[in-house]
Every structure is written in C-alpha cells, then in structure tokens.
Amino acid sequence: MQQHPARTSPQHAAPRRATFRTASTHATRAALAVGATVVALPLAGHPVRIPFTAPGHVVAVSAGTVAGALAPALPRRTRPIPERLSGPAVTNAPTPVALTPRERLALGASGTYIGEILRVRDSAVVRWPERVDRPLTVWVANAAGLADWRPAYLARVADAFGAWTRTGVPVRFRFVQDSSAAEVHVAWTDRFREPYSGRTVWSRDEHWWLTDANITLALHHNDGSPLDEDQVRAIALHEIGHLLGLDHTTDSTSVMAARVRVRELSAADQSTARLVYALPAGHL
Ligand SMILES: [Zn+2]
Numbered sequence: 001m002q003q004h005p006a007r008t009s010p011q012h013a014a015p016r017r018a019t020f021r022t023a024s025t026h027a028t029r030a031a032l033a034v035g036a037t038v039v040a041l042p043l044a045g046h047p048v049r050i051p052f053t054a055p056g057h058v059v060a061v062s063a064g065t066v067a068g069a070l071a072p073a074l075p076r077r078t079r080p081i082p083e084r085l086s087g088p089a090v091t092n093a094p095t096p097v098a099l100t101p102r103e104r105l106a107l108g109a110s111g112t113y114i115g116e117i118l119r120v121r122d123s124a125v126v127r128w129p130e131r132v133d134r135p136l137t138v139w140v141a142n143a144a145g146l147a148d149w150r151p152a153y154l155a156r157v158a159d160a161f162g163a164w165t166r167t168g169v170p171v172r173f174r175f176v177q178d179s180s181a182a183e184v185h186v187a188w189t190d191r192f193r194e195p196y197s198g199r200t201v202w203s204r205d206e207h208w209w210l211t212d213a214n215i216t217l218a219l220h221h222n223d224g225s226p227l228d229e230d231q232v233r234a235i236a237l238h239e240i241g242h243l244l245g246l247d248h249t250t251d252s253t254s255v256m257a258a259r260v261r262v263r264e265l266s267a268a269d270q271s272t273a274r275l276v277y278a279l280p281a282g283h284l
Helices: 067-073 100-108 114-120 152-165 229-244 269-278
Strands: 017-021 027-038 131-140 172-173 184-189 198-204 210-218
Touching: 017 210, 100 269, 114 229, 114 269, 131 152, 152 172, 210 229, 229 269
Parallel strands: 131 172, 131 184, 184 210
Antiparallel strands: 017 027, 027 198, 198 210
C-alpha cells in the first residue's frame, strides 16, 4: 500500500490529495488520511484533512465550503414509513417492508453525528462489509525500541478495538502475529511532527467498501510529553473509529472529536457507528 502521509500544513491551507493505486490491478482506490490529537493540550493547529480521490476524478473538500452538501442526502419521503417503525406498536405484525437507505437515515439520525460525516464525504457512506463470521485481521506492532514504550499499550489498543465491537457494529477483529496476513496494521511512532497523536490511512474500492487500513499511534505528544495509557487507549478509540468509516464531529464529548478530550465512546459515537452500518456503502 502506498501512502501519502499527511504533511505539515498551516491552518486553512488548501486541501491536499491522497491517491492510492494498486500495483496488481487496474482498480483505482481512494485513500484518506485522518489525524487526531488527544487530551486537553493547548493545540496549535487543526489536523490536516486529506480529501477523497474518487474513482476517476478528484473531489476537493475543504472545511466550510461544503456546508450544503448534506441537503441532497436528507431523505425525501417517497412512500410512507411503516407505522410499526415510526409510530405505536401494532399487533398482527405486518409484512416486513424494506426501508430505503434514506428512510433508515431519517429514522436513525437522531442522536448521531451522521450529518457531519456525510457533509464532508459528499453524502457517501464508507464502511466495511459485514465481517462477523470472518473477522478483520489486525496486526499491532511492538514498539519496544522506542523511548517510553510500555508493553501495557498493547492491551489498551486491543481493548479499544473491543469497545467498538461492543457497540454492535457487524465487524469483529482477530489479532494476528503475521503482519503480512493482516488487513489492519497498527504501528507506533515516537511523535508526529504535526499536532497529532494518531493517524489513520484507509483505502476503499470503487463501491465505497473499505479494503484495508493502517493506524499509526504516537508515544509522545507533539510537544514531547509522553502519552499515558488512558491517552493511548483514547486515541486508539478515535483512530479505530476512522478505521470503521466514521469521521470527525464537533461534539467534544465524543471520541470522534478532532481533539479527543474524552476517554470512552459516547452514546453518539455508538449510535453513529450503528447507523453507518445500517446503511449501504456509497452515495445515499
Ligand atoms: Zn481523526
């Protein structure tokens, strides 16, 4: 997997492109790098957002310029939502009626930040196919050679994966010892040059299904102070959220805030993940 890591950029700089092409196929994929900072440090910048490279064309995204992008994704009621889902329970259960993705979005959006995600993704959902029976394979590096490394970080990262699994999303994880056999790689770095504590780069296919992902976690803040175990777990939670297809929220009580201030998944984090996985991948 080729990467174009996020580069240092002044705030409000023009977005940068990230592209990914497989060497073995002609398929064009898109890669997204997303970084986050953790804890309540006075942070000097905002994570650089790298926009999508959609198959065959580039969509440049920059904050504030796509505020209206959600509008096309809001459901247009083309047929009534079944009463059993929108109103009081009824006896004599009716024949199940399949909901359209927009109806599912309308029913499930409350209490989530799905709107914020769709706004920066041109109203597209990106996620993994159901991976319950065939869990995603995850390899977590051991960074024993890096300063301030603590073996306990490994368990904290594993616990962060478990926290997302417990939300009920149809994705399970299986940790493997062979990095070459893993779809998800978690690596460590001493620190980022940018004000990040973690970064995720993922790839999707032309149908918006995720195909692989790499997470990098820092052992030190940008200012050189080490992250403690709780902070490592928090930033791992955040990056695994990206891995699952979530994006940032302005809600600072959620772990998917760009600057992570909480230590656990919020109700909104959990509801948003479940809703993403109730929707099909691709444009709504
Ligand atoms: Zn992030």
